[in-house]
Amino acid sequence: MSAAISENPQGRHGSWPFIVAGILLVLALAAYAWAWIGTSERARDIDADTALLNSTERLLAGLTTIETSERGFVLTGLEDFLEPYRAARPQIEPSLAQLRDDWGRTAADPAILERIEASARTEIEFIEEVIRVRRDEGFEPAATVVRSGRGKANMDVFRADIGEAQDGARKRIGIAEAADRRSGGIAAIAFTIAVLVGLALAWLAFWRHRDGRRTAQLLSRVLDNAPVGLAFVDAEGRLKRANPLFAGMVGGDANALVGQNLFEAYPDLRRNLEQPLRAVIDGRAGTTNVEVLLPTGGERERILAVSIFPLFLTRRGDKSIDHGAGLVATDQTEAIDAQRRTRDSEARFRMIADSIPQMAWIADDTGHISWYNKRWFDFTGTTLQEMQGLGWRKVHHPDHEARVVADFQKALQIGEVWEDTFPLRAADGSYRWFLSQALPIRDDTGRVFRWFGTNTDVTRQRAFEEELAAARDAAENANRAKSQFLANMSHELRTPLSAVIGYTEMLEEEVEELGEASLLGDLRKIKGNARHLLSLINDVLDLSKIEADRMEVFPESFDVSEMIADVASTVGSLIEKKENRLEIEADGALGSMHTDQVKLRQCLINLFSNAAKFTEKGTIRLVARRSLRDGRDWLSFAVSDTGIGMSLEQTQKLFERFTQVDASTTRRFGGTGLGLAITRSFCRMLGGDISVASEEGKGSCFTILIPAELDVAATEEEAAAPAQPGPEPAEGAKLVLVIDDDQSARDLMTRFLAREGFAVQTAADGLSGLQFARDLRPSIILLDVTMPRMDGWAVLRSLKSDPDLQSIPVVMVTVIDEHHLGYSLGAADYLIKPVEWDKLRGVVDRLSLAEPVEILAIDDDEDALERAVAMLGRAGFEMRTAANGREGLERARERKPGLVLLDLMMPVMDGFDFLREFRANPDWADVPVIVLTSKDMDREDWRALQGQADKVLNKARVGMKDLIAQLRVTLGRGDGEPKRDAVGNIESEHVG
Structure with a gap:
């Protein structure tokens, strides 16, 4: 680029060319200034966003290192894996502080910073929790915390926010760089225009004084205010003119040095600029962006980008009389520093990326x-x-x-x-x-x-996981083998014990009939010891069920005071054996509970048995209380004694399995050491726990605390219902409708009738009772008189006036003695409250009388069959027997039985196969089947019996008298109810 300026000696030209040129120069310089200012601002923005990228990378790398270290520690349990964690953890807060400082200098969204800080601290807390759980509780609990997904979800949010922040920073950097490129183009154009116009004006002003001082002044002002440094030298390198910005860049007073050689006036320019300037002057060809380094007196050097272009002055006829060069300088220090920082940032990113594991x-x-x-x-x-x-x-x-x-x-x-x-x-x-x-x-x-x-x-982690999985599988296989062994042994031991107990019961009846009372004591001892041995076997089996997580909970609603009285009756003789006294202190407002009554009874009996064992001529006391805790009702049962007591060391191992306080206790008092362990497991299954307080030589106090409602939602639903059905009956059972406004009366009759083999529907008032009668058509109606909305007399009149309902027998059950009125209105019978259950049983039996049925007993145990035939025959049942399932099917084909009593474990064809073929015959679909077995039932067994058997009874837990009562209940001819054994449970389950 060069500039030629022609002289006009006549001076006839007007001022308008100078004005136009001046305007063009101002516009060009303004455009250049705008580009330069924008470049400086963008350089600062690029620097801030680059710092933000570095801060986020440091924070992400630190948190990733901590997370990786925590995973390794969880998998291995080795403290060495926490070394990266310990090194990186103290740097998190400084990194967050630096990130906040860098963030404030950018246009990034502050909400993202808040989320990043919250996610980082939440992840640190989670990691520290996992490390603590791994140290204190071991791998599985720590793995459970990790598998919850909280850590991964938090890190996903953290990484997403970091990525969003980095993406925003990179995008802003990219926009700034693109703007710089556009500004560079604009600046180049503006520079070219400014140089051309400026030089033209400068040379015109210098050589054409006659054209007016205003043009010279305008040119001077333009040069003095130009956003770039401008200087002009002649062919000898002498400084002709320099604007203040150029002087400020190179240091010195431009006006004072005019006329001097440029490099003598500014020696620091010689090193980088002398050769390029001479080349332009001699060669008449311009050069751009010569980098000039100038000392500033500090550590940093000033960096100028200098463009040089040739100048020459001609007269008319294009004869050159003088020439030189123009210099345009821009300060690139900040821009180059920004570029250097960007390169350094990229280098640091590569270093970090290459250093992470x-x-x-x-x-x-x-x-x-x-x-x-x-x-x-x-x-x-x-x-x-x-x-x-x-x-x-x-x-x-x-x-x-x-x-x-x-x-x-x-x-x-x-x-x-x-x-x-x-x-x-x-x-x-x-x-x-x-x-x-x-x-x-x-x-x-x-x-x-x-x-x-x-x-x-994760190769090592996978190897650890596979080893852990193999070890877990081996442990589970060993546990299953142990549980199967216990189940098989319990079956093998229960069968002969059931025979001993059964024959003893038969002998007791025969001895009583023969009047040989002297033998009854010995027989009772035999039966008692057999039942004791059976209870020990049951304890071991219960323990195996608990360990295998196969013990199920069957909640029911019951009156707490009645349950306590029943338990006290059961353990009375046991407590009196060592001349102990039993005291019961029960809160008058114990009310009812909804939980597993059998397991709660067994817990209390275990505690009473334990107290009776270690107390002699003392007092055993039960204190029952109901209290409100955290918005829920809780029942506490405290069983205390005045026995031998325990030391603090002994109480600490009290609930361990197969453990007693010391060896001398086992030798002196006996026992397996399972009772209290099972009691604690049952309490926890019921949502509570058990605690102990004891003083050696003074006695012990065991306290059970469990919630009154095991299933709050179900209980509330039951309480809100206006009428509730009784326990699920066997298929085909006759329906009894109980209409009474007294909840307690409904509950008592429901329980009684269900045990007698009836289906039960209840109604709390006369109107709902009438609706149930029309919808369900029950076999019998039990009706109270004094009820709200519609009393019993009105209900009775409505029933007897309805052609569809008048044939249903109605039994009045009330406190009002109005027999004649009841009979006159059509009642089939009349009972006065409180009800005598034998009378009620007789009434419902009479009203639902059915034809006699024949029982088919199928069992490979000949002794068991003989006992069944003898005892059930005496009870009035007709009996046929079969030694296995195949024989049982043949007997059924000969004559359809009224009920099947079935063992499960038999040769040729077991009970499961028998049931499948028996139920496949539609002619036998209505025959009830009661399973009576010694087998320990697992979930697969229950599933196999689902929809096939009506009830399942355990030989080890049911006596012959209980079996007779249960058969009568199932057949709807009950004259008694099943009795509970020493631990208060008769295993009678509905299946299907």
Whole structure:
């Protein structure tokens, strides 16, 4: 570029060319100034966003290191794995502080910073919780905390926010750089225009004084206010003119040095500028962006970009009489520093990326990977050229490649975080397992334009997991083998014990009939010891069920005071054996409970038995209380004694299985050491717990605390219902409708009738009772008189006036003695409250009388069959027997039985196969089947009996008298109810 200025000696030209040129120069310089100012501001913005990128990378690297260290510690339990955690943990808060400082200097959204800080601290708290659980409780609890997904969800949020912040910073940097490029173009154009116009004006003003001082002054002002440094030298290098900005850049007073050689006036320019300036003057060809370094007196040097262009002055006829050069200087110190910082930031990012323990990579929105960190190439032994695009598939195991690619492509399509585990081939050809994760990076519109991924080597962790899984499987197999052994042994032991107990009961009856009272004591001792041995076997079996998580809870509603009285009656003789006294202190407002009554009874009986064992000529006391805690009703049962007591050391191992306080206690008092362990397990199954307080030599106090409602939702629903059905009856049972406004009366009659084999529906008032009668058509109606809304007399009149209902027998059950009125209105019978249950039984039996039925007993135990035939025959039942399931089917084909009494464990055909074939015959679908077995039932057994058997009874827990009562209940001919055994349970389950 060069500039030629022609002289006009006549001076006839007007001022308008100078004005136009001046305006053009001002506009050009303004454009250049605008570009320069924008470049400076963008340099500061780029610097701030670069610092933000560095801060987020440091924070992400630190938290990733802590997370990786925590995972290794959880898997191995080795403290060495926490060394990275200990090194990185103290740096988190400084990193957050630096991030806040850097964030404030950018245009980033403060809400993202708040989320990042919250996520980082939440993740630190979670990691510290996992480490604490691993140290204090072991692997499984810690693994449970990890599997909850809280840590992963939090890290996903954290990484997403970090990615969003980095993406915003990179986008702002990209926008600034693009703007710089545009500004550079504008600046170049403006510079060219400014130089041309400025030089033209300068030379015109210098050589054409006659054209007016205003033009010279305008030119001077333009030069003095130009946003770039301008200087002019002649052919000898003497300074002709320099604006203040140029003087300020190079240091010195421009006016004082005019006329001096440029390099003598500014010696610091000689090193970088002398040769380029001479080349322009001699060669008449311009040069641009000569870098000039100037000392500032500090550590930093000032960096100028100087462009040089030739100048020459001609007269008319284009004869040159003088020439020189113009210099345009811009201060590039800040811009170059910003570029250097950007390069340093990129270098630091590469250093961090290459230093993290994971392999890292960046892919575009199509999945093509353009960058890997050094660890990737070190591990795979590949090059960037090999891995570009989809080259990463080359190092994937062929058995996993298709699945991994499909899952990754799916993540690309839906834009969600991708995570997978698969093997990658190392440089030596071996494969190692990696946990791979990729995070989508989105622009301001939410579009995914980049993915950042890592691969973490988890080969050792997988080996640990496989070893742990193998150890767990081995332990579970051993536990299953133990449980199966206990179940088999319990079956083998229960069968002969059931025979001993059964024959003893038969002998008791025969001895009583023969009048040989002297033998009754011995027989009762035999039966008592047999039952004691049976209870020990049951304890072991209960323990095996608890350990195998096969013990189920069967909640029911019952009156607490009645349950306590029943338990006290059961343990009375046991407590009196050592001349002890039983005291019961029960709160008058104990009310009812909804929980597993059998297990609660067994817990109390175990505590009474334990107290009676260690107390002699003392007092055993039960204190029962109801209290409100945390908005729930709780029942406490405290059983205390004045026995031998225990020391603090002894109480600490009291609830351990197969453990008593010491060996001397076992020798002196006996026992297996299972009772209290089972009691604690039952209490916890019921939602409560048990505690003990004891003083050696003074006695002990065991306190059970359990909630009054095991299932609050179900209980509330039951209480809100206007009418409730009784316990589920056997299929085909006759329905009795109980109409009474007294809840207690309804509950008592429901329980009684259900035990007698009836289905029961209750109604709380006369109107609902009439509606139930019309909808259900019951076999019998039990009706109270004094009720709200509609009394019993009105209900009776309505029933007897309805042609569809008048044939249903109605039994009045009331406190009002109005027999004649009841009979006159059509009542079938009349009972006065309180009801005598024998009378009620007789009434309902009479009103629901059925034909006699025949029982088919199927069992391979000949002794058991003989006892059944003898005892059930005496009770008035007709009996037929079969030794296995195949014989049982043949007997059924000969004549349809009224009921089948079935054992499960038999040769030829067991009870399960018999039931399947028996129920396959539609002619036998209505025959009730009661399973009577010694087998320990597991969930598979119950599932097999589902819908096949009506009831399941355990031989070990049911006596012959109880069996007779249960048969009568099932057949709807009950004249008694099943009795509870020493631990208060008759196992009678509805199945189907």
